[in-house]
Amino acid sequence: xxxxxxxxxxxxxxxxxxxxxxxxxxxxxxxxxxxxxxxxxxxxxxxxxxxxxxxxxxxxxxxxxxxxxxxxxxxxxxxxxxxxxxxxxxxxxxxxxxxxxxxxxxxxxxxxxxxxxxxxxxxxxxxxxxxxxxxxxxxxxxxxxxxxxx
Amino acid sequence: xxxxxxxxxxxxxxxxxxxxxxxxxxxxxxxxxxxxxxxxxxxxxxxxxxxxxxxxxxxxxxxxxxxxxxxxxxxxxxxxxxxxxxxxxxxxxxxxxxxxxxxxxxxxxxxxxxxxxxxxxxxxxxxxxxxxxxxxxxxxxxxxxxxxxxxxxxxxxxxxxxxxxxxxxxxxxxxxxxxxxxxxxxxxxxxxxxxxxxxxxxxxxxxxxxxxxxxxxxxxxxxxxxxxxxxxxxxxxxxxxxxxxxxxxxxxxxxxxxxxxxxxxxxxxxxxxxxxxxxxxxxxxxxxxxxxxxxxxxxxxxxxxxxxxxxxxxxxxxxxxxxxxxxxxxxxxxxxxxxxxxxxxxxxxxxxxxxxxxxxxxxxxxxxxxxxxxxxxxxxxxxxxxxxxxxxxxxxxxxxxxxxxxxxxxxxxxxxxxxxxxxxxxxxxxxxxxxxxxxxxxxxxxxxxxxxxxxxxxxxxxxxxxxxxxxxxxxxxxxxxxxxxxxxxxxxxxxxxxxxxxxxxxxxxxxxxxxxxxxxxxxxxxxxxxxxxxxxxxxxxxxxxxxxxxxxxxxxxxxxxxxxxxxxxxxxxxxxxxxxxxxxxxxxxxxxxxxxxxxxxxxxxxxxxxxxxxxxxxxxxxxxxxxxxxxxxxxxxxxxxxxxxxxxxxxxxx
Numbered sequence: 001x002x003x004x005x006x007x008x009x010x011x012x013x014x015x016x017x018x019x020x021x022x023x024x025x026x027x028x029x030x031x032x033x034x035x036x037x038x039x040x041x042x043x044x045x046x047x048x049x050x051x052x053x054x055x056x057x058x059x060x061x062x063x064x065x066x067x068x069x070x071x072x073x074x075x076x077x078x079x080x081x082x083x084x085x086x087x088x089x090x091x092x093x094x095x096x097x098x099x100x101x102x103x104x105x106x107x108x109x110x111x112x113x114x115x116x117x118x119x120x121x122x123x124x125x126x127x128x129x130x131x132x133x134x135x136x137x138x139x140x141x142x143x144x145x146x147x148x149x150x
Numbered sequence: 151x152x153x154x155x156x157x158x159x160x161x162x163x164x165x166x167x168x169x170x171x172x173x174x175x176x177x178x179x180x181x182x183x184x185x186x187x188x189x190x191x192x193x194x195x196x197x198x199x200x201x202x203x204x205x206x207x208x209x210x211x212x213x214x215x216x217x218x219x220x221x222x223x224x225x226x227x228x229x230x231x232x233x234x235x236x237x238x239x240x241x242x243x244x245x246x247x248x249x250x251x252x253x254x255x256x257x258x259x260x261x262x263x264x265x266x267x268x269x270x271x272x273x274x275x276x277x278x279x280x281x282x283x284x285x286x287x288x289x290x291x292x293x294x295x296x297x298x299x300x301x302x303x304x305x306x307x308x309x310x311x312x313x314x315x316x317x318x319x320x321x322x323x324x325x326x327x328x329x330x331x332x333x334x335x336x337x338x339x340x341x342x343x344x345x346x347x348x349x350x351x352x353x354x355x356x357x358x359x360x361x362x363x364x365x366x367x368x369x370x371x372x373x374x375x376x377x378x379x380x381x382x383x384x385x386x387x388x389x390x391x392x393x394x395x396x397x398x399x400x401x402x403x404x405x406x407x408x409x410x411x412x413x414x415x416x417x418x419x420x421x422x423x424x425x426x427x428x429x430x431x432x433x434x435x436x437x438x439x440x441x442x443x444x445x446x447x448x449x450x451x452x453x454x455x456x457x458x459x460x461x462x463x464x465x466x467x468x469x470x471x472x473x474x475x476x477x478x479x480x481x482x483x484x485x486x487x488x489x490x491x492x493x494x495x496x497x498x499x500x501x502x503x504x505x506x507x508x509x510x511x512x513x514x515x516x517x518x519x520x521x522x523x524x525x526x527x528x529x530x531x532x533x534x535x536x537x538x539x540x541x542x543x544x545x546x547x548x549x550x551x552x553x554x555x556x557x558x559x560x561x562x563x564x565x566x567x568x569x570x571x572x573x574x575x576x577x578x579x580x581x582x583x584x585x586x587x588x589x590x591x592x593x594x595x596x597x598x599x600x601x602x603x604x605x606x607x608x609x610x611x612x613x614x615x616x617x618x619x620x621x622x623x624x625x626x627x628x629x630x631x632x633x634x635x636x637x638x639x640x641x642x643x644x645x646x647x648x649x650x651x652x653x654x655x656x657x658x659x660x661x662x663x664x665x666x667x668x669x670x671x672x673x674x675x676x677x678x679x680x681x682x683x684x685x686x687x688x689x690x691x692x693x694x695x696x697x698x699x700x701x702x703x704x705x706x707x708x709x710x711x712x713x714x715x716x717x718x719x720x721x722x723x724x725x726x727x728x729x730x731x732x733x734x735x736x737x738x739x740x741x742x743x744x745x746x747x748x749x750x751x752x753x754x755x756x757x758x759x760x761x762x763x764x765x766x767x768x769x770x771x772x773x774x775x776x777x778x779x780x781x782x783x784x785x786x787x788x789x790x791x792x793x794x795x796x797x798x799x800x801x802x803x804x
Contacts, residue, residue, distance in 0.1 A: 033802045033803070034802060036801045036802065036804060037798040037799070037801035037802035038798070039801060040798060040800060040801025041794050041797050041798045041801065043797075044793065044794060044797040048790065
């Protein structure tokens with residue numbers, strides 16, 4: 001019993017100190033670290049691809065909608081212009097009313113279309129510039145005709 | 151004191167020559183850049199003439215952000231609790247892309263110089279911009295400036311033993327010299343130099359530290375057992391030390407920790423840091439000003455990507471060395487008994503802040519200690535200079551123009567320079583306050599104060615840019631409500647004290663129980679809801695006041711009726727009367743003394759007569775946010791790659 005007591009107590013001490021050192025169990029990882037990294041990247045690329053596809057589909061839909069609306073309004077403007085050229089008015093008046101028609105169209109377009117516009121304008125910027133070009137061509141043609149009529 | 155033996159005086163030739171060479175290089179670049187841009191105009195002085203290319207923009211973003219507070223704070227918190235603090239840096243990778251792609255296009259087309267000016271144009275009225283200017287200036291002084299100076303002071307005291315006041319005053323004077331004369335251009339070019347110095351030195355230190363412990367696997371193995379030898383209480387009547395106070399955390403090597411028991415819970419790390427990040431990166435004057443100085447939108451985006459890649463580094467250059475420092479010196483860096491800690495670093499709470507300086511002193515060979523000192527000086531000076539310049543921009547363009555609307559450009563630039571000197575004086579007077587309030591967890595302090603005060607501002611900016619319906623009443627009451635809520639949390643916490651593991655704070659759970667990152671998310675959501683509700687209940691702002699001020703209208707070409715046109719008219723009329731009054735005085739100015747002329751050339755104040763047309767011209771040259779399609783796709787692809795790298799890093803260390 002004599003030598004056993006110090007032995008047991010020293011054994012208990014050693015066990016106790018080992019236990020104190022390790023303490024709580026070490027943080028266990030289910031997957032190796034590089035694997036979690038790769039999974040995260042693939043998930044991210046998948047999400048990006050889906051977002052890209054959705055944006056493409058949405059933009060096509062909005063541009064189709066805008067093209068159909070443009071073809072509605074453009075003939076209306078041309079018709080108005082030709083009827084004005086028929087009736088001789090002072091150039092100032094014609095300019096003003098012409099401008100209000102343009103303005104009205106612009107505002108209508110921007111208020112209804114802007115939500116889709118801002119997401120898609122990267123691809124359709126040129127188309128918008130072309131739209132303005134159309135209006136400007138019509139406008140200048142109108143002026144030239146007025147000049148020759150006078 | 152035990153640390154006297156660890157102090158090394160920089161006395162050998164190699165160290166001194168490195169430091170002298172560093173100062174010569176920085177001042178040289180500062181003076182060279184003075185001749186590159188015209189600093190006589192507001193645009194030239196405050197915005198570097200809008201001519202910077204992508205690499206100074208990116209480097210300046212990084213150097214303005216990384217201050218000595220990062221070295222001391224990241225390393226210290228890394229030593230104390232592991233790698234999760236690196237999440238603050240890696241979160242910025244995504245926020246900086248938000249800045250370049252979503253916010254800067256709007257700021258550029260709006261044609262503003264300061265953020266309060268943007269809010270003034272967007273909402274009208276003056277109270278919101280005044281609130282933002284005042285809060286920004288206060289936040290600069292109490293968080294950024296004081297923390298950077300405190301960290302610089304810790305480093306100087308620990309590693310060099312120099313007198314605090316003399317060294318800080320000398321540093322501030324050198325910084326002020328090239329800030330005051332050179333303006334933003336000088337800052338951005340010197341920031342590029344500082345970035346190289348910071349990265350080179352930090353890489354050297356990291357290399358030596360890893361060599362000292364035997365590599366990354368040794369770090370993983372040994373960190374868990376880095377306990378100090380003294381951990382029994384010396385005064386059991388007053389306090390007892392539980393084992394969790396001195397044992398390294400079990401989740402030390404994970405970024406995403408338990409949401410309730412972790413010290414940085416993962417919802418907070420993912421979303422709470424983003425909220426503060428939106429304030430810091432997307433709406434704060436210091437960062438946005440650097441983007442506004444770029445040559446074109448593509449350069450801004452490329453600069454943001456460069457900054458993002460550089461922000462990958464602090465985890466490896468500062469957090470890991472901090473943990474290595476704890477492994478090498480567990481009794482000093484990891485001390486837990488309050489009397490021990492007081493003896494080692496003069497503060498009872500803990501000595502994790504000395505982790506980085508201790509490494510510099512002990513691990514670096516004698517030739518490279520000068521380099522590390524240069525690194526710390528680079529970080530300190532670049533951040534302080536940026537803050538000085540931006541705060542002077544804020545004060546000059548927002549507060550001074552309100553006091554004296556008739557001020558011409560020349561007066562504005564002089565006021566800007568004088569304000570830098572004033573704020574240098576305030577910073578010097580703030581040193582003893584910062585020393586007295588030494589707390590153990592430096593980085594925690596900055597982040598928690600930002601989390602209580604910045605979410606309302608982040609919410610306002612996010613809503614201002616993306617939601618047209620938000621108007622002035624909504625924004626103002628949202629800001630006031632958010633401020634009240636933030637103060638309700640901040641003041642009790644400061645009153646009761648943050649406490650430490652050994653002496654926990656007795657702040658009631660209701661007030662201080664929620665983690666500050668979760669509180670940031672809650673505050674952000676509450677402010678947004680309040681803003682939206684009040685806005686919907688009041689009148690909307692018509693589109694004609696909002697062209698090029700919101701994201702959806704950033705490409706519109708229509709003329710905008712500025713909501714602050716009254717103030718602009720008032721200013722114009724005041725300038726006209728001033729000019730008429732001064733017509734007689736112009737003749738007197740022809741006879742100038744030699745000294746006057748020399749000072750004028752140094753500060754590039756050319757031209758006696760102010761041309762009003764010059765001011766109008768500048769306003770009409772609206773920055774153009776169109777992009778060359780080829781470069782646009784290149785830059786977008788690069789951003790995607792950077793995000794993939796960031797996601798991989800997060801996944802690897804999660």
